[in-house]
Amino acid sequence: MENTLEMRIEASFSLNFLVYIQNIYINQNQNKDQLKFPYIALKYEFPKDFEKRYRERVME
DSSP: OOOOOOOOTTOHHHHHHHHHHHHHHHHTTSOGGGOOSSOOOOOOOOOTTHHHHHHHHHHO
16 A cells, blocks of 8 residues: 655644544553543544554654
């Protein structure tokens, strides 16, 4: 699958976006007392290699 997400890494909006995506991923398997802020009540099926691809994107 080709990477289709492009962002300017110097923009603070990019960091905020990545935090939201990360928290959606983390919160799907947490109990309600351990949810990460900001919490978004959303269920989404992430690709199996999401963690690897996310890590690569953050390190760019």
